[in-house]
Amino acid sequence: MMPRPQEKVDFTLTDTEGEPFDFRARTEGYVTLVFFGYTYCPDVCPIHMANIGAVLDDFPLEVRSQIKVVFVTTDPERDTPERLRLWLDNFDTSFIGLHGSRDEVNEIQVALGLPASVIEETEGGEYLVGHSARVLAFTKDNLAHVAYPFGTRQADWAHDLPKLVDERWE
């Protein structure tokens, strides 16, 4: 649980179809899981996405249809919309991938109470992107009452998400 619920932030980024995605308008009335990461991430991002995808796959349609997952790339240079779409499809084809400039995305992260992402150079001219490992869960009241750290397991998601859908997060 977050000590103080985090309000949704108004922003519009580009989705993997190249269309503008108005975050507040398009997620209104849904439980929305928001995660900032990148497709070259070696650990946290694929683990979170794989676990959420596996659990959603198991939910009945009436629960599943009330949940959106939004993945915002923190590595716009390498994560082209095509690559982002392909990568997300490994986990769930309904996952929404958003793309914006590094500054735009950092501003959104800070507005949501998350640290801005940072580039970490590695050997051979490659780089990693340091970013928050938390998934923000916005409920239908447009507030994030809960944030899920790295280490959240499928059983935890399966336990919590239906409760968030039913607005029973206390």
Next chain:
Amino acid sequence: MRLWCTSSQGVAWDWTWQPYVGVWLFILLIAVAYWLHLRRFEPSAWEDCTQRRRHIVFFALGLFLLWLALDWPIAPLGMGYLASVHMVQYMLIALIAPPLLLLGFPAASYEKLSDRPRALATLRNTTQPLVAFLIFNVIITVTHWPALVDPFMSSQLGTFALDMAWLVAGLVFWWPLIAAVPAWPRFLPLFQLAYLGLNGIIIRPPFFILLFSKYPAYATYELAPPIPGTSALSDQQLAAGIMKLGTAAVMVVAMVFVFGEWVRSSKRSDA
């Protein structure tokens, strides 16, 4: 420098070789101890030269398989990424290497145990078939219990303890079948077949957990960087299959050997 392999601890899998110095020392220690043990025997203690070579080959093969299970790449894959490889490790350490290691000792080694009455008494108490069966199955159940395995696999000492528990469990299980201590009553072939058969069909609780749980049972594999083309749950179900069918296969092979030996010895006594 790592002495023993641990869970992946957030590092993505790649094929970069890693040394596990503790594993090398452990294997070397066993090899040296075996060589020193063999040197104690006069040539006359051996049945014949072929027999001697056979014992050495069995022991070397057992030790090689043990090393294979404990070192890169099986160990890091099994301890950090794939439950199915973890189960292959278990098969090698607990079910396949121990009988080969025990077959590596000549009859004279087991005869020599009578020089150490206290060790012999302890061995006798722990390796009576019913006790050995219980010890093996309790250890295997406990060492696959998710709540215990996850914390153990996060440290070198923990994974060392798991590996040693499997090895000891395997040696205890196979002892009544292979180690022929002359002073002890013979384990009759019919009972040997029952002992192996029962172990082949017994269903331990971890098997149910692995096969039927809706979500991954082990945090280690669920929270390890995924290997493309696998999911934690399908990997876990494969692990359950390896555990059940692999154990059954080893038991069937052993039963064939026991039955064959039984038929041969019956023919010899008839002749």
